[in-house]
Amino acid sequence: MPDTPIGHALEAGDVLLMVGTTKGAFLLRADGSRARWEIDGPHFPGEEVYALALDQRAGRRTLWAAPGNPFFGTTLRKSEDGGASWTDKEEHRVAFPEDSGLSLKRIWQIRPGPDGDPNRLLVGVEPSCLFETEDGGDTWRPVRGFLEHEHRESWTPGAGGMCLHTILQDPERTDRVVVAISTGGVYRTEDGGRTWRARNEGVRAEFLPDKHPEFGQCVHKVVHHPDRPERLFLQNHWGLYRSDDWGDVWVDIANGVPSDFGFGMAMHPNDPDTVYIVPMESDQFRCCPEAKLRVYRTRDAGESWEPLGRGLPQEGAYETVLRDALDTDASDPAGVYFGTRSGSVYGSASEGDSWTLIEGGLPPVVCVKAAVVA
Amino acid sequence: MTVTVVLPGALRELADGRPSLALDGAPATVADALEALRAGYPAVYRSILTETGDVRPHINVFLGDTEIRRADGLRTALEGDVEIVILPAVSGG
Numbered sequence: 001m002p003d004t005p006i007g008h009a010l011e012a013g014d015v016l017l018m019v020g021t022t023k024g025a026f027l028l029r030a031d032g033s034r035a036r037w038e039i040d041g042p043h044f045p046g047e048e049v050y051a052l053a054l055d056q057r058a059g060r061r062t063l064w065a066a067p068g069n070p071f072f073g074t075t076l077r078k079s080e081d082g083g084a085s086w087t088d089k090e091e092h093r094v095a096f097p098e099d100s101g102l103s104l105k106r107i108w109q110i111r112p113g114p115d116g117d118p119n120r121l122l123v124g125v126e127p128s129c130l131f132e133t134e135d136g137g138d139t140w141r142p143v144r145g146f147l148e149h150e151h152r153e154s155w156t157p158g159a160g161g162m163c164l165h166t167i168l169q170d171p172e173r174t175d176r177v178v179v180a181i182s183t184g185g186v187y188r189t190e191d192g193g194r195t196w197r198a199r200n201e202g203v204r205a206e207f208l209p210d211k212h213p214e215f216g217q218c219v220h221k222v223v224h225h226p227d228r229p230e231r232l233f234l235q236n237h238w239g240l241y242r243s244d245d246w247g248d249v250w251v252d253i254a255n256g257v258p259s260d261f262g263f264g265m266a267m268h269p270n271d272p273d274t275v276y277i278v279p280m281e282s283d284q285f286r287c288c289p290e291a292k293l294r295v296y297r298t299r300d301a302g303e304s305w306e307p308l309g310r311g312l313p314q315e316g317a318y319e320t321v322l323r324d325a326l327d328t329d330a331s332d333p334a335g336v337y338f339g340t341r342s343g344s345v346y347g348s349a350s351e352g353d354s355w356t357l358i359e360g361g362l363p364p365v366v367c368v369k370a371a372v373v374a
Numbered sequence: 375m376t377v378t379v380v381l382p383g384a385l386r387e388l389a390d391g392r393p394s395l396a397l398d399g400a401p402a403t404v405a406d407a408l409e410a411l412r413a414g415y416p417a418v419y420r421s422i423l424t425e426t427g428d429v430r431p432h433i434n435v436f437l438g439d440t441e442i443r444r445a446d447g448l449r450t451a452l453e454g455d456v457e458i459v460i461l462p463a464v465s466g467g
Contacts, residue, residue: 070466071432072384072421089388090417096425103424 007084008040010061010373015329017337017358018063019345020049020367025065027083028358032372034335034349037358043083046070050324051123053110054371058118061373064137066107066123074107076123078137094123094131094140100147102127108324111167114174124164128155128181130193143193146179151198151215155184158218158237165323166222170229170246178222178232178247182323185217186234186247199247206238206283221265221323225272233275233302235265235323237283242302253302258289264326268351269334273301276328276336276352278321286320293317295326295336297352311355312346319344322366329370339365375400377407377452380459381418388417394457404435405448407458422460432466435459 008029010016017028017037024042043049044067051066063083068074076092079085096102106126113120119136130143146164155162166180175192178199185200198215205217218237225231234241234250240260241250254260259279268274277296281289288294294309313319320341329335336348343362348355380394389395395415401407405427412419422433427448429435435442436459442450452458 069384069421071430071462073424073430090420093420095420098425098427101426103426103428 006040007079008038008082010082012373014373015331015335016054016371016373017345017347018052018054018065018367018369018371019339019359019362019365020052020065020324020369021339021343021363021365022048023363025049025052025067026359026362027063028345032331034329034331034347037347039359040083042363043067043086044077048106048366050366051107051110052367052369053112054369054373055112055121056371056374057112057115060118064110064121066110068106074104076107076110076137076140092133092137092140094125096129096142096147100142102129102147106161106163108163108165109167111169114169114171117174122167122169122177124167124179124181126161126163127157128152128162128164128184130164130167130177130179132193145189145194146187146196149187149196151184154216155181156216158182160323166219168222168224168229168232171226172229176246178224180219180222180234182220182237183216183218185215185219186222186232187215188247199243200250201248202243202250202252203234203236203241204239220263223265223267223275225267228272231272231301233265233267235262235277237261240277240302253298255303256305257296261286262321263323264321264338265323266326266328266336269328269330270332271299274299274351275302276326277305278326278338280320287318288320291315291317293319293340293346295338295348295352295355308348308352308355310353311348324367324369325365327368327370330372335370337368337370339368341365375452376455377401378457379407379411380457382461384462385418385421385460388421389415401452403448403452404437404442404450404458407452408448432463434461434463436461 019026024045026041028037047067053064055062063079075089077086109124111122168178170176187196221235232243240254266276293312294307296305326338339345341364345359377397
């Protein structure tokens with residue numbers, strides 16, 4: 001077994017890169033220059049880690065991780081000391097009610113709640129459901145309106161499983177939440193989770209006879225900016241979209257990209273018009289178009305996209321970047337990071353203008369989360 | 375009648391370090407035995423079974439030399455002194 005990770009003492013101004021792989025989690029830390037990274041891990045060796053988060057509300061520096069043991073199941077774990085120690089498997093138990101007929105397969109997303117409610121967190125899981133806690137993570141319950149949704153029987157798994165992978169919250173209205181599931185599409189609640197409406201008008205479902213159903217789309221990721229939260233950007237299983245009204249109507253914004261198929265999507269931390277994606281060639285060949293590893297950036301909310309490949313392999317790069325393996329930090333200039341299924345982590349300290357290899361030789365990367373330590 | 379559940383190394387930390395657990399009472403089936411184990415060691419139980427009460431896909435439960443999926447599953451009857459052996463399957467990981 002690998003050496004026991006020592007964790008990082010997190011210091012204000014540090015940039016923390018949380019990398020989840022199919023065989024454990026790695027924590028990378030740099031100072032604000034982001035020129036040199038120290039790596040620590042694997043945490044949870046041998047376990048897949050699809051969800052990581054740093055909760056900095058109310059003065060905390062709490063790390064969350066969701067390791068999935070291939071034999072014994074998925075747990076939710078917490079660290080208050082930068083990963084030097086993690087809570088026990090039973091302390092934050094996320095489980096379906098026994099009468100639901102469902103069992104937890106994987107936790108896909110950990111989302112701290114609004115700043116004004118620091119003990120509230122949400123997690124998105126497989127099979128698709130949303131769980132919530134109101135006591136800082138000690139006890140979790142499924143959001144009943146989602147668990148018992150009338151569409152549940154019609155949702156089907158994509159290649160990654162039937163997962164709820166995206167959770168977006170209205171910073172002004174805590175009862176409004178948008179989630180996305182694959183497959184199933186985008187759903188929104190306006191009443192704190194009691195009822196959920198499918199919000200997929202304009203989003204294609206290429207794999208169904210009816211290309212524009214009410215629900216059933218394979219949405220891969222949705223992002224938004226807290227300064228303009230009603231405007232959503234969506235990376236679909238074929239299709240790039242924007243909605244200006246919390247998902248009521250979606251418009252195509254695949255303007256000048258080599259492919260509108262892809263998984264990851266990340267919002268610029270300081271500019272509501274800037275979004276990053278990593279296109280894949282097609283659903284049949286889920287690798288970079290032309291074997292060139294390029295991130296694409298829009299600075300005008302999807303009116304146009306530009307390739308960003310400086311410092312990235314531009315030949316023979318048969319790489320895949322998954323839905324949660326692309327993120328930005330809140331620095332100025334913003335850092336942009338992504339990980340590949342071949343185990344490389346790349347980063348840019350220049351908003352994507354140029355890139356460096358931060359770490360290679362890791363297990364397949366399934367999750368990258370970046371944060372500036374407050 | 376003595377029923378003992380033998381644990382793999384990875385689960386012993388959830389059972390106070392014990393390699394096996396001797397069960398009280400006289401469970402009639404494998405399901406009864408695991409249910410008896412649940413009260414004292416809920417984390418061990420949940421590592422073997424899902425919320426729906428099914429054996430996790432990459433866990434094998436042996437009664438003697440027989441994996442219970444090849445017998446009557448969790449309803450497999452227990453008779454006399456037996457060991458229920460929990461092992462990770464080769465299919466996981």
